Amino acid sequence: MRRWWPVGLAALVVVAAGYGYWRARTGRAEAPRWRTAVVQRGELRVAVTASGTVQPASQVEVKSRATGVVRAVYAREGDAVRAGQVLVLIEDPDAQSAVRDAEAQLAAAQARLAQAQAQRASLRAQAGAEVRQAQAALAAARARLDKLRQGARPEEVAQAEQAVRAAEAELTLRRQDLTRATQLYGQGFVPRQQVDQAQASLAAAEAAYRSALERLEQLQAGPTAAELQEAQAAVRQAEAQVQQARARLLEDWVRQQEVAAAQAAVDQARVRLRNARDRLAESRIRAPVSGIVARRSVEVGQSVIGTAQGGTPVMSLAVTEPLYARVLVDEVDIARIRVGTPAVVRADALPEAAFPGQVEAVAASAQVNNNVVQYEVSVRVEDPRRLLKLGMTVEAEFQLLRRSGVLLVPREAVRGERSRLVLVVQGGRLLPRPVTVGDTDGRMVEIRAGLREGEVVYLGEERGAAPAGQPRNPFLPQFPRRPPSPGRP
Numbered sequence: 001m002r003r004w005w006p007v008g009l010a011a012l013v014v015v016a017a018g019y020g021y022w023r024a025r026t027g028r029a030e031a032p033r034w035r036t037a038v039v040q041r042g043e044l045r046v047a048v049t050a051s052g053t054v055q056p057a058s059q060v061e062v063k064s065r066a067t068g069v070v071r072a073v074y075a076r077e078g079d080a081v082r083a084g085q086v087l088v089l090i091e092d093p094d095a096q097s098a099v100r101d102a103e104a105q106l107a108a109a110q111a112r113l114a115q116a117q118a119q120r121a122s123l124r125a126q127a128g129a130e131v132r133q134a135q136a137a138l139a140a141a142r143a144r145l146d147k148l149r150q151g152a153r154p155e156e157v158a159q160a161e162q163a164v165r166a167a168e169a170e171l172t173l174r175r176q177d178l179t180r181a182t183q184l185y186g187q188g189f190v191p192r193q194q195v196d197q198a199q200a201s202l203a204a205a206e207a208a209y210r211s212a213l214e215r216l217e218q219l220q221a222g223p224t225a226a227e228l229q230e231a232q233a234a235v236r237q238a239e240a241q242v243q244q245a246r247a248r249l250l251e252d253w254v255r256q257q258e259v260a261a262a263q264a265a266v267d268q269a270r271v272r273l274r275n276a277r278d279r280l281a282e283s284r285i286r287a288p289v290s291g292i293v294a295r296r297s298v299e300v301g302q303s304v305i306g307t308a309q310g311g312t313p314v315m316s317l318a319v320t321e322p323l324y325a326r327v328l329v330d331e332v333d334i335a336r337i338r339v340g341t342p343a344v345v346r347a348d349a350l351p352e353a354a355f356p357g358q359v360e361a362v363a364a365s366a367q368v369n370n371n372v373v374q375y376e377v378s379v380r381v382e383d384p385r386r387l388l389k390l391g392m393t394v395e396a397e398f399q400l401l402r403r404s405g406v407l408l409v410p411r412e413a414v415r416g417e418r419s420r421l422v423l424v425v426q427g428g429r430l431l432p433r434p435v436t437v438g439d440t441d442g443r444m445v446e447i448r449a450g451l452r453e454g455e456v457v458y459l460g461e462e463r464g465a466a467p468a469g470q471p472r473n474p475f476l477p478q479f480p481r482r483p484p485s486p487g488r489p
Contacts, residue, residue, distance in 0.1 A: 035459040036425055039451045042408045046401035046441045048337065050377065052327030054347070054392040056318035059294065063313050065306040066283040068092035070298050070314075077296050081287045081317065088285040088314050090304060095280040102273035109269040113262035120255035127252065130245035138238035144231050160216040167209035174202040282306070291317040294390070318390055323381045325357065327396045328367065328374035336400050337362060343379050347394045350387055357381040357396065401439055407447040413457040414445050422451065423458035430458050 072089040075081050178198040184190040295316040298304060304312035325345045329337060341359040361378040368374075379396050381388065388394075415421050420437050423430040435450030451457070 033462045034425070035462055036456045037410050037413060037459055039407055039409055039447065039453055039455045039457060041405050041453055042444070043404045044401065044406050044408060044439060044441060044444060044446050045399070046439060048329065048333040048398045048400060049395055050327035050329040050333075050398070051393065051395050052325055052376075054381070054388050054390055054394055055324050055326045056291070056294075056320050056390060057322055057324060058289075058319045060289055060291065060317045060319065061313055062087065062285060062288065062315045062317060063306075064088070064090060064282075064285055064298075064304045064311045066090045066092045066095065066279070066285070066304070067306045067311075068095075068283060068304065070300050070302045070304060073296065073298065073300060075287075075293050075296070075315065077293050079293045081291065081293060083287055083290045085287045086284050087287055087293075088298060090283040090285065092280065092283040095276065095283060098276040099273070099280050102269065102276040106266065106269035106273050109262070109265040113259070113266050116255070116259045116262040120252065120259055123255055124249070124252045127245065127249040131242065131249055134238065134242040134245040138235065138242050141231065141234040141238040144234065160212065163212040164209070164216050167205065167212040171202070171205040171209045174198070174205040178202050285314055287317060289317060289319055290321065291319040292390070294318040320386075320390070323383055323388060324360070325379040325381050325394045325396055327377050327379065327394070328369065329377050329398075331366065331373040331375065334362070334375045334377075337377060337398055342399050344397045344399070345379060345381050345394050346397070347388060347392045349389075349392055353387055355381050355383055355388065359398070401441075403439070403446070406438070407451060407453060408444045409447055409451070409457055410459060411440060411443055411445050412459050424451075425456040425458055 068090045070088060071091045073087070074089070075085075075087050081087065178195070178201075181190060181195045181198040185192060185195045293315055296314075297316070298312070298314045304314070306312065337359060339359055339362065343357045343359060345355040345357050347353065347355075357379040359377055360380045363376040366373045366375050377396070409422065413422050414435070414437060415423075420435050421432050422435050424433050425431075433450055436448045438446030438448045440446065
């Protein structure tokens with residue numbers, strides 16, 4: 001601007017001189033009638049408007065995967081529904097029968113599993129007891145064989161000798177008792193019964209003596225070959241019994257496999273029952289999302305056919321949380337609209353209401369409508385009272401700029417393309433002055449430097465001021481008129 005403003009100033013001086021010369025030639029003595037404006041502070045607002053319609057966030061087609069007859073429809077067009085709410089009830093006899101069959105199969109499989117588990121537990125307990133008994137018998141047989149092989153211990157021999165001596169002393173005593181009893185009986189002092197008792201006691205003492213003597217002789221002589229063979233045979237028999245008991249315990253693996261097979265059958269039956277119940281649950285068609293019923297496609301008594309991929313459409317739901325206004329913005333304005341730009345949405349059907357919003361998406365590709373290039377802009381609208389209806393015609397105003405307390409002049413007061421100048425009215429004269437301009441709303445221009453509040457600027461002559469046929473001032477600059485464009489003075 002520093003480079004061009006002297007040139008512009010010189011041009012305006014020449015224009016002012018030419019204008020005076022022209023006025024002198026035409027002989028007009030009266031003062032010219034100018035249009036002027038006062039530089040003042042105010043609010044500058046730049047906005048872009050675009051038209052469109054109210055649209056949902058998405059449209060969901062609800063289809064029936066069940067096959068049967070519609071027994072009830074719980075929602076009408078325009079009703080608000082929640083996610084999970086039952087919309088349509090379908091009677092599906094095949095699905096009901098499949099559930100009953102699956103329940104019966106599960107009960108039978110559970111009974112077979114319980115039986116297999118009980119048999120395994122019983123056989124395992126019995127086999128365990130047999131193993132423990134066989135192991136105890138083997139331990140006893142081995143202990144007896146070891147004892148025979150080791151022979152008598154010194155303390156056992158000493159105990160046997162002591163037993164022989166005690167038995168011998170008892171035998172001597174009993175013989176003396178018998179002799180005494182016989183003498184007394186012969187003299188008639190005791191009855192015959194006492195003699196008999198003494199003889200019986202003597203016989204018992206002799207038997208005990210012989211037994212103790214034999215025990216001593218056995219300990220001193222050691223075990224016989226027959227005794228060793230008998231003990232060895234007992235050990236072998238006990239070992240065979242242990243092996244048999246362990247073999248029965250190994251049969252538990254077979255029982256375990258039977259239990260595992262029964263458990264697998266129960267799991268499979270449960271899966272069949274779950275699938276059957278899922279299929280039966282499909283006869284109660286629920287809303288997959290919360291929204292508004294946009295279209296109802298079935299009535300009570302109507303037959304529907306379901307498939308795994310979908311089937312008969314029953315309803316169409318419009319997701320209205322959030323709600324959008326999709327408008328078309330001209331290409332000259334789209335560059336200034338970005339995601340997050342605030343907007344105010346108004347509907348023709350609701351003239352008293354204004355709905356705040358915010359740009360959520362700007363289309364990447366354009367649409368050509370009547371040779372006009374436009375871009376679709378999605379505005380997320382806040383409508384807590386749910387006044388807007390889908391499909392309503394709306395107009396969105398995008399607030400691109402809002403500044404308060406700035407110096408403003410009418411747009412026609414600013415002249416020049418590269419260097420901006422204004423004509424300031426002072427003492428009936430027009431004084432050119434370079435200025436720095438800012439934003440514009442297409443009608444008013446922001447002046448950032450060069451003017452003060454309260455100054456008067458020249459806009460042009462009043463229309464109709466010159467008589468008809470009077471020549472135009474050839475020295476006044478003729479600025480081409482351009483349509484106003486927001487943001488550019």
